[in-house]
Amino acid sequence: MEQLTIAGKSFRSRLMVGTGKYASLAQMREALAASNAEIVTVAVRRVNLDAREESILSYIDLNQYTLLPNTAGCHTAEEAIRTARLARAAGLSNWVKLEVIPNDGTLLPDPIATVEAAEQLVKEGFVVLPYTTDDHTVARRLLDVGCATIMPFASAIGTGQGLESLDRIARIVDVVAGRVPVVVDAGIGAPSDAALAMETGADAVLVNTAIAKAKDPIAMARAMAMAVEAGWLGRQAGRIPRSAVASPSSPEIGRIGSEAAAHP
Amino acid sequence: MQVTVNGKSMDVPDGLTVEGLLVQFNLVEERVAVEHNQRVLDRGAFAETVLASGDVIEVVRFVGGG
DSSP states (O other): OOOEEETTEEESOOEEEEOOSOSOHHHHHHHHHHHTOSEEEEEEEEOOSSSOOOOGGGGSOTTTOEEEEBOTTOOSHHHHHHHHHHHHHTTSOSEEEEOOOSOTTTOOOOHHHHHHHHHHHHHTTOEEEEEEOSOHHHHHHHHHTTOSOBEEOSSSTTOOOOOSOHHHHHHHHHHHTTSSOBEEESOOOSHHHHHHHHHTTOSEEEESHHHHTSSSHHHHHHHHHHHHHHHHHHHHHOOOOOOSSOOOSSOSSSOTTSOOOOOO | OEEEETTEEEEOOTTOBHHHHHHHTTOTTSOOEEEETTEEEOGGGTTTOBOOTTOEEEEEEEEEOO
8 A cells, every 4th residue: 555645754654643532541552553553643732730741642653643733622723833832842752733722612623723824833943633524725825835734524524524615625625636646634434535535535534432432442543444454445446337227247149148249 | 929820820939940830730740831911931041030929821732622
């Protein structure tokens, strides 16, 4: 399988996974392993000064995984830039999954603030992977300011509704035209959604809730990995065009009970 | 003197450094990042950054997220 390359770094896996919402850090570690993912997202939050809490980093082998800190929870470009700088200051990664989400209810991104923040962070030397809408003009803007990927949603975060519009994802794939990877992020509910995203032309898929909240997260992590690979291979293999007319898969000549037709 | 750490006002000794603050909260071994009056500090600057009365500090770490 052709490797996924982001900002000059190559990966065998085309599935990225989040680390939120797991029942335990031990379960998260097992799911990460089952997913074969090489890029994992984390959030940045205040340390709890009143109680000592286990560090998630004890459960993520940094020789194996590339850490992708996010700016989840940031309502404005300014907050996202601050959070990205803090994430980088931890000294483990200059990658950032940029999220600017003004509304905690819909969790839909602010595309204008996202472009502004992306431009600033690229100037500061970050590798910026922006979470965005499925609007192709916004994708083009993000490309113009130097983002390392374009990450349109399938549907809203945590909804598991799958791909709201295949046409819109396909248009983004066309606009981006292979210059950077297109990563479908958010809203994936089932392995078939992940496969369909890949078949539609995505270069990778990012999944969190659909794995973490599955009845068996470890099995789902494996299923997602297989679906992403199947979708990718299917895309490369080139699907047949859809036809309104049926066409038999078995020979039309030589059927019993028919008049003896001349064999060619 | 009074400083604000992660949104909480607290009394700390005069001349305390950021590193001293992290020692106080048992966070020296942790991969934390620190913002001092809205300026992000390099890890190398923890020992030399002396807190002043009224300073606002944010101490963050990585947690699970998507």
